[in-house]
Amino acid sequence: MKKNDEFIIDIEDMSVDGAGIGKYEGMTFFVKDALIGDRVRVRVVKMKKTWGYARMMELLIPSPDRAEPPCPYHRQCGGCQIQALSYEKQLAFKQQKVENNLRRIGGFDEIPMEPIVGMENPFHYRNKSQYPVGTDKNGTIITGFYAGRTHQIIPNRDCALGVPVNREILDIVISYMERYHVSAYDETTGQGLVRHVLIRYGFRTDEIMVCLIINGTNLPHEKELIRELCALPGMTSVSVNVNMNQTNVILGTETRLLWGQLFITDYIGNVKYQISPVSFFQVNPVQTEVLYGLALEYADLHGTETVWDLYCGIGTISLFLARRARQVYGVEIVPRAVEDARRNAALNGIENAAFIEGKAEKELPEFYEKEAQAGRQAYADVIVVDPPRKGCDERLLRTILQMAPERIVYVSCDPATLARDLKVLCEGEYRIERVRAVDNFCQTIHVETVCLLSRENKGL
Numbered sequence: 001m002k003k004n005d006e007f008i009i010d011i012e013d014m015s016v017d018g019a020g021i022g023k024y025e026g027m028t029f030f031v032k033d034a035l036i037g038d039r040v041r042v043r044v045v046k047m048k049k050t051w052g053y054a055r056m057m058e059l060l061i062p063s064p065d066r067a068e069p070p071c072p073y074h075r076q077c078g079g080c081q082i083q084a085l086s087y088e089k090q091l092a093f094k095q096q097k098v099e100n101n102l103r104r105i106g107g108f109d110e111i112p113m114e115p116i117v118g119m120e121n122p123f124h125y126r127n128k129s130q131y132p133v134g135t136d137k138n139g140t141i142i143t144g145f146y147a148g149r150t151h152q153i154i155p156n157r158d159c160a161l162g163v164p165v166n167r168e169i170l171d172i173v174i175s176y177m178e179r180y181h182v183s184a185y186d187e188t189t190g191q192g193l194v195r196h197v198l199i200r201y202g203f204r205t206d207e208i209m210v211c212l213i214i215n216g217t218n219l220p221h222e223k224e225l226i227r228e229l230c231a232l233p234g235m236t237s238v239s240v241n242v243n244m245n246q247t248n249v250i251l252g253t254e255t256r257l258l259w260g261q262l263f264i265t266d267y268i269g270n271v272k273y274q275i276s277p278v279s280f281f282q283v284n285p286v287q288t289e290v291l292y293g294l295a296l297e298y299a300d301l302h303g304t305e306t307v308w309d310l311y312c313g314i315g316t317i318s319l320f321l322a323r324r325a326r327q328v329y330g331v332e333i334v335p336r337a338v339e340d341a342r343r344n345a346a347l348n349g350i351e352n353a354a355f356i357e358g359k360a361e362k363e364l365p366e367f368y369e370k371e372a373q374a375g376r377q378a379y380a381d382v383i384v385v386d387p388p389r390k391g392c393d394e395r396l397l398r399t400i401l402q403m404a405p406e407r408i409v410y411v412s413c414d415p416a417t418l419a420r421d422l423k424v425l426c427e428g429e430y431r432i433e434r435v436r437a438v439d440n441f442c443q444t445i446h447v448e449t450v451c452l453l454s455r456e457n458k459g460l
């Protein structure tokens, strides 16, 4: 078997990153865009000893689980890996992914999985979109998305995950650029002005933010652009962000307001947030509310508890919990996120949430040691963690075990590291009480999970 060989295979499984898996002459092949139940003609693109990557050349017999993907670019785009799979099967895949990880990596066999929470309408859920701007071979200005793993722009103003108003905004920006000969940025030469269009939309408030990321300090004829943008109902914030570095990082450091105010407002549950162009904010607000609602339910607070929220970001979970706890401590590594968390607490009149800037695996152990030196046992009723994909640092898990809270609520965006970390906690004196996956990233392979651990030897 070698590169460019062609043959027909049946797809029998799906890899964790959404590729179809089939076997041919004892070898395993990963086929992007092929689904379980498909019969496909493939061509080998890369061969290892016992497995390889193959490209789907022809779909001979489609799987019964195929759905009509609304986006014509779903195969080229790096965004939606499983849009061609029916939503029902997407959910089943994600639920299975969480369960398999807990079984294989965590070594758990009785897993109290609750049914995954999907969306009623699994499209147009993203409150933030960043469209790269460039020029095609004919010099026409285009905007769309990067083809998977490249920086080649495929023109498309109608992303199926974004809000419909994105299209109107992009039409305005591009026609303004054409009219006034405002150039698009060229990544290879570092020349040209407009790099990206960042759009944020408040799902509860209908407020809209547009920020043009530019390779320069000024936007020519900005008044014309503003005039058209602010005619859109809900327009709240128009700004430019200056990024003159030749880099893949989208945003630069300086943001300048052109019209309105520098933030939009939105809500998660009954907590209000001010979101600036550079703020981190969960991209699917509807499902975030579901996810954090579950975290709150699992935390089972009655107003008397001391809670730690580690990896707290802008404090979304902390503020959600603070209303029902005595005191919440949030720990977060990014200084600007900590500032946002404090501002959001003040904005909501929440006074029982304090935020600590630093690494969770440093701040919590140090706090524990300091208390120990003062002859006290560091105390928490509930500890919540919501780490990035790489999961929790082992040192942090050790301190959590020493603090021995009654309950641990683990919110995870990667089931593999979740399983690894739960293993450590359950080798201590915790057991898994409840687990539930939430689909925050419909059409993609990603999944969020919330898990409740409770301490076995209560009162010891």
Ligand code: SAH
Binding pocket: 280, 282, 310, 311, 312, 313, 314, 315, 316, 317, 331, 332, 333, 334, 337, 358, 359, 360, 361, 386, 387, 388
């Ligand atoms: N619950 C948060 C988001 C969590 S995402 C919210 O809803 O806003 C994970 C967060 O962990 C990010 O904000 C990231 O900046 C932060 N982080 C990453 N490594 C960290 C570390 N070692 N210690 C503390 N925070 C960290």
